[in-house]
Amino acid sequence: MNVIKEFRRSTPAITDKAAAAARARLMTAIHEQEAAEKPAVARARRFGWRVAMAAALALAVGGTTMALRDQPSLAPVASVAELGERAARAAENDPTPAPDPTQWFYTRELQLTGVEGDVDRDHRGIWERWTSVDGKRSAWYQDGKLMFQGSAVMDPAELAKPPVTPAEVIARIEAAVLDEDRRGPQELNGHVPPVMLLMEITQLMTDQWLAPDVRAALFRALPTIKGITVTQDVPVADGRRGVAFSLTDVEARSYLIVDPETFRYLGTNSTRLKDRTYEWADGRKETFKAGTVGLTAQLEATIVNQPGQRP
Amino acid sequence: MSAETVEIDDGELIRRSTHDPEQFAALFDRYAKQIHLYAARRLGTQAADDIVAETFLAAFRRRGAYDTSFALARPWLYGIATTLIARHRRQEERLLRALSRTGVDPLPEALADTVTRRVTAQGRERELAGALASLPRGHRDVLLLVAWEDMSYEEVARALDISVGTVRSRLHRARKTARNVLGDEEL
Numbered sequence: 001m002n003v004i005k006e007f008r009r010s011t012p013a014i015t016d017k018a019a020a021a022a023r024a025r026l027m028t029a030i031h032e033q034e035a036a037e038k039p040a041v042a043r044a045r046r047f048g049w050r051v052a053m054a055a056a057l058a059l060a061v062g063g064t065t066m067a068l069r070d071q072p073s074l075a076p077v078a079s080v081a082e083l084g085e086r087a088a089r090a091a092e093n094d095p096t097p098a099p100d101p102t103q104w105f106y107t108r109e110l111q112l113t114g115v116e117g118d119v120d121r122d123h124r125g126i127w128e129r130w131t132s133v134d135g136k137r138s139a140w141y142q143d144g145k146l147m148f149q150g151s152a153v154m155d156p157a158e159l160a161k162p163p164v165t166p167a168e169v170i171a172r173i174e175a176a177v178l179d180e181d182r183r184g185p186q187e188l189n190g191h192v193p194p195v196m197l198l199m200e201i202t203q204l205m206t207d208q209w210l211a212p213d214v215r216a217a218l219f220r221a222l223p224t225i226k227g228i229t230v231t232q233d234v235p236v237a238d239g240r241r242g243v244a245f246s247l248t249d250v251e252a253r254s255y256l257i258v259d260p261e262t263f264r265y266l267g268t269n270s271t272r273l274k275d276r277t278y279e280w281a282d283g284r285k286e287t288f289k290a291g292t293v294g295l296t297a298q299l300e301a302t303i304v305n306q307p308g309q310r311p
Numbered sequence: 312m313s314a315e316t317v318e319i320d321d322g323e324l325i326r327r328s329t330h331d332p333e334q335f336a337a338l339f340d341r342y343a344k345q346i347h348l349y350a351a352r353r354l355g356t357q358a359a360d361d362i363v364a365e366t367f368l369a370a371f372r373r374r375g376a377y378d379t380s381f382a383l384a385r386p387w388l389y390g391i392a393t394t395l396i397a398r399h400r401r402q403e404e405r406l407l408r409a410l411s412r413t414g415v416d417p418l419p420e421a422l423a424d425t426v427t428r429r430v431t432a433q434g435r436e437r438e439l440a441g442a443l444a445s446l447p448r449g450h451r452d453v454l455l456l457v458a459w460e461d462m463s464y465e466e467v468a469r470a471l472d473i474s475v476g477t478v479r480s481r482l483h484r485a486r487k488t489a490r491n492v493l494g495d496e497e498l
Contacts, residue, residue, distance in 0.1 A: 001457075001458050003435050003436070003439050003489075003493055004439065004454065004455075004458040004489065005458050005459065007352070007436060007439055007440075007443075008352040008416070008418065009352075011348060011351045011352045011356070011418070012351070012356060013344060013347070013348060014343065014344055014347035014348070014351075014356070014359070014363065015356075018347075018356075018360040018363075019343060019344070019347075019363075021360070021364065022339070022343060022360065022363050022364035022367065023336070023339055023343070025364045025367075025368060026335070026336065026339055026364070026367045026368060026371060027336060029368055029371055029372070030332045030333055030335060030371065031332075033332045033371075142323075147319055147323075148319075
């Protein structure tokens with residue numbers, strides 16, 4: 001075989017120019033595909049697979065929002081502004097020392113999907129994730145192997161740059177979403193819908209370690225988002241109940257729930273109000289029915305030294 | 312507790328690219344170079360530039376049909392590239408025959424290499440070119456995937472969508488043809 005092996009062996013390698021051109025053709029096809037998809041799917045790309053479920057349930061694209069009006073008479077938190085403020089103060093007073101940038105944020109979450117009255121009819125699972133404190137990498141176990149993914153939802157250094165104010169953190173999140181939209185589906189027309197902002201903030205709080213002032217600013221920012229109100233006594237996936245930042249629009253009702261006493265993040269609860277069919281990249285269609293419920297509960301959120309390590 | 316770091320395999324990348332198309336770009340980064348070289352050895356760099364681009368476009372469009380239980384996508388990608396190369400079968404054979412006849416490889420190459428490379432080929436190389444030109448295309452595909460790309464019979468079978476038995480018999484006959492021209496000691 002040697003003569004054959006040697007035959008034209010010195011053929012020159014692909015030039016950088018040709019490689020760049022070929023790659024550009026592929027990227028064009030990829031972006032065309034992405035642009036053809038629904039924004040919800042693009043969002044799912046950003047946040048990983050689990051959001052495919054949660055996002056589809058919670059995310060409504062466009063449309064106007066309408067406030068929920070179901071505040072009980074004896075509300076411990078009178079308004080969403082008060083909820084934001086109390087949760088922010090709790091975050092600021094968190095005595096946990098700041099982690100080292102080389103450490104990892106470990107979270108364990110219970111996820112359920114089903115219908116009201118049978119909340120885990122379709123799915124019940126534990127989702128564990130490690131996100132580096134610097135936000136550059138995230139990891140999870142799959143078939144016994146630790147898999148790694150690139151950067152987390154937002155760059156924590158970018159979020160922590162002064163001034164860390166509610167308006168500023170919202171502006172930074174919106175800028176990141178719009179930047180992604182420009183490169184992807186191009187369907188937002190420069191406007192980030194409130195439900196998408198709520199989802200981004202939820203993702204940040206769920207998956208990333210956040211400096212206390214950033215977390216506080218996010219809590220104070222929530223009441224400033226159009227349509228967000230307070231709802232008492234909302235359950236999360238493991239049965240705990242808390243007070244929620246809530247947002248309802250024509251497509252879905254979404255809650256970000258915190259503990260009513262400590263104001264720590266507990267989980268999410270969302271209900272689809274309208275059927276929605278998503279077409280995935282491979283042409284497969286999936287319909288999320290009105291009445292579908294998705295619940296999560298954060299069971300653990302702590303700092304560990306390396307990915308894969310459990311506390 | 313030590314963490315095992317594992318690079319995501321091709322099958323998993325393709326699976327994820329169903330919902331996250333951009334993941335597919337990683338396959339290009341893994342295989343474009345080698346597929347280009349393979350195509351360039353058969354048809355020259357210029358044709359290979361197109362073939363490599365077309366290969367990944369076709370692969371991207373067909374990724375839904377990929378069996379993601381196969382961790383390595385290499386055979387699949389080479390299969391697509393080989394199909395694209397087949398469109399240039401006459402051109403490939405013409406180039407091989409010219410080399411066989413004149414001892415000068417007409418394969419278009421990068422300009423800087425042209426002068427130094429276009430030396431007269433050795434006798435054996437000319438004979439091999441003639442033998443390769445005379446092979447049925449399917450036999451040539453098998454022979455070159457095994458000889459140049461070090462593929463196993465199973466991988467070649469997957470690349471060309473033929474049985475392992477067919478790979479064996481084609482390789483046997485291709486080697487026999489080559490042996491006839493080059494002499495036993497060469498193969």
